[in-house]
Amino acid sequence: NAGVTQTPKFRILKIGQSMTLQCTQDMNHNYMYWYRQDPGMGLKLIYYSVGAGITDKGEVPNGYNVSRSTTEDFPLRLELAAPSQTSVYFCASSPGQGGKTQYFGPGTRLLVL
Amino acid sequence: AQTVTQSQPEMSVQEAETVTLSCTYDTSESDYYLFWYKQPPSRQMILVIRQEAYKQQNATENRFSVNFQKAAKSFSLKISDSQLGDAAMYFCAYRRVSRDDKIIFGKGTRLHILP
Numbered sequence: 001n002a003g004v005t006q007t008p009k010f011r012i013l014k015i016g017q018s019m020t021l022q023c024t025q026d027m028n029h030n031y032m033y034w035y036r037q038d039p040g041m042g043l044k045l046i047y048y049s050v051g052a053g054i055t056d057k058g059e060v061p062n063g064y065n066v067s068r069s070t071t072e073d074f075p076l077r078l079e080l081a082a083p084s085q086t087s088v089y090f091c092a093s094s095p096g097q098g099g100k101t102q103y104f105g106p107g108t109r110l111l112v113l
Numbered sequence: 114a115q116t117v118t119q120s121q122p123e124m125s126v127q128e129a130e131t132v133t134l135s136c137t138y139d140t141s142e143s144d145y146y147l148f149w150y151k152q153p154p155s156r157q158m159i160l161v162i163r164q165e166a167y168k169q170q171n172a173t174e175n176r177f178s179v180n181f182q183k184a185a186k187s188f189s190l191k192i193s194d195s196q197l198g199d200a201a202m203y204f205c206a207y208r209r210v211s212r213d214d215k216i217i218f219g220k221g222t223r224l225h226i227l228p
Contacts (some may be wrong), residue, residue, distance in 0.1 A: 033216075042117075042204055042218030043158075058215060088156060102216060104158035 001026050004105035006091050012111045013081040021076040021108050023091030031094040032074040033102065034058075034066065036087040043090060049074055081112045117139045117207050126195045127227050134190045134222050136205030140194075144165075144167035147181065147188045152202040152221070155212045161203070164188065192224075200226045 007022045025032065030051045035043035035058075045058030063085060065077040074093075078085060083092040088109050092102040116139045126132035138147070149161040164172045164181050171179050176194055176196075180189045206217040 040220070042206075042220045044218075045215055074186075092158070094162060097225065101160050101163065105155045109156075 003027065004093055004103050006089075006105040006108050008108060009106070010109045010111075012113060013078075014080060014113060015083065017081050018077070018079050019081070019110075021078070021089055021110075023074045023076065023092075023105060024072050024075055025062075025074075025091075025093040025103070026072065027093060027095070027103065028071060029093035029095050029103070030071065031096065031100075031102075032068065033092040033094070034064070034074070034076045035090045036085075036091065037062065037090060037107075038087050046076065078110075083112050086110060086112045114208065115142075115207055115217050115221040117217050119205050119222050121222045122220070123223045123225065125225040125227055126192075127193055128197060130192045130195055131191060131196060132195055132224065134192075134203050134205075134224065136188045136219060137206070138186050138188065138207050138217075140186070140207065140209070142209050147178070147179075148206040148208065148216070149179070149188075149190045150204045150206060150218075151199075152198070152204065153198075157205075162190065177228070178217050195226050197226050197228065200224060 004025045034046040039044045046092045047066040049055045088107045091105040094100045094102045118137045145166045147164045151159045151161045162174045176193045178191045202221045204221045208216045
């Protein structure tokens with residue numbers, strides 16, 4: 001299993017541009033998550049999904065959109081990029097609720113100039 | 114709202130020595146899970162250890178163990194026989210037992226291992 005994969009690894013965007021961060025997992029997990037990690041900070045939840053076709057907002061959803069058309073994929077869309085969205089973005093998946101471990105991808109570093 | 118606090122932004126320990134990282138949390142829930150994640154320079158998040166709140170026994174994984182004090186809402190991580198590869202950011206995290214399953218992370222403690 002490749003686990004959780006994310007593309008791209010690094011991207012520079014200009015203010016106002018849009019892009020999609022890709023996340024794919026091959027573990028057949030129902031739960032998937034998007035986090036952002038600002039310098040010197042812990043992770044903050046942007047959006048999450050408990051299954052295909054179901055998404056919900058996390059702590060910091062503004063400026064982002066997600067979709068979950070398949071179990072495997074959970075793309076994160078940035079519309080009208082702003083400098084405040086400069087961060088490292090992590091995708092994670094989990095087989096279930098509660099104490100089930102979340103498996104993280106390697107992260108995407110995004111710089112908005 | 115639940116919160117997770119790590120009061121030590123940075124710590125250093127001599128190689129082969131023991132170090133304890135502190136974590137406190139605030140919740141009104143009685144059933145939940147606690148985790149310690151390690152984030153090395155590669156930025157990958159790696160699960161170190163987890164604890165179920167309903168279990169009184171402290172979790173242990175090889176050189177890593179926790180001191181879980183439910184009444185005090187404290188969840189410290191002890192690393193024994195510290196190795197150079199243990200150098201990383203360590204995040205304490207809380208996850209409640211509910212449909213949304215959101216994990217709340219602390220701000221992290223950067224651990225330096227001195228040779």
